[in-house]
Amino acid sequence: MARRFAALTTAHVADACVRAGVTVRCAPSALRAVTPGSRVAGRVLPARHVGSVDVFLEAYETARPDDVLVVDNGGRLDEACVGDLAVLEAQAAGVAGVVIWGLHRDTADIRAIGLPVFSTGALPTGPLSLRERPADALTSATVGDWTVSAADLVFADDDGVLFAPADRADELLTLAETIRDTERRQAERIRAGHTLRAQVGFDAYLAKRRETPTLTFRDHLRAVGGAIEE
Structure with missing residues (x-):
């Protein structure tokens, strides 16, 4: 441990x-x-x-x-x-x-x-x-x-x-390792010029939220598999 x-x-x-x-x-x-x-x-x-x-x-x-x-x-x-x-x-x-x-x-x-x-x-x-x-x-x-x-x-x-x-x-440690690995990949892509907004489809989220005001960012992240919260 x-x-x-x-x-x-x-x-x-x-x-x-x-x-x-x-x-x-x-x-x-x-x-x-x-x-x-x-x-x-x-x-x-x-x-x-x-x-x-x-x-x-x-x-x-x-x-x-x-x-x-x-x-x-x-x-x-x-x-x-x-x-x-x-x-x-x-x-x-x-x-x-x-x-x-x-x-x-x-x-x-x-x-x-x-x-x-x-x-x-x-x-x-x-x-x-x-x-x-x-x-x-x-x-x-x-x-x-x-x-x-x-x-x-x-x-x-x-x-x-x-x-x-x-x-x-x-x-918990297995989940923590998964979260760490996801965050590391996302950080590497940001450094390579691919913004976090692009990675998680933030523009698409904003568009969907205009249609469905109750849509949360976490719901969107779950749908695209890009969880950075929770």
Whole structure:
């Protein structure tokens, strides 16, 4: 799965979700790579942070190769919950990357480690208090509007972070590859002087729409086999 995603983007996977009728679960746009150009894909390894690093260490005990630690710190902006030691230990445990619904610190050291880390930003201070640990601290994590678990995959790159059901992985990646290949062919033809408008018969669409005002561009694209949306 990680190998196939290496030749894709989160945009391809998001479009595949739309085409397959799977809910598109994007993390809030503030969640970005600590090191631009980072990318990761893997099974969600959830951890709800309550003020202590031990929840991460316990998650690493059950980590499978290429899992991605997904840290839920409630999107807090008053404390960082992941630092260089937690990231270095993730790397030692075989974890493929870290996604944080919250802040990180030790930016320079994290970049030097080289493990893909995504967060909403950086702050010097670590956890400010120790809070009560919920029963589901290691079974689910909430990121923005979405609650995810080991039944989900996470994909992340420069466009952001996306979650998808693990049991639909092959279908979604196959669709994403088809979308990528179609877009590449269209891009190559644009560079060769054949505009996208010509490729999709845009003038014909405008003519048909004058006759049938309810005709949508997506309906037209489906008819001509030139889908660039959905």
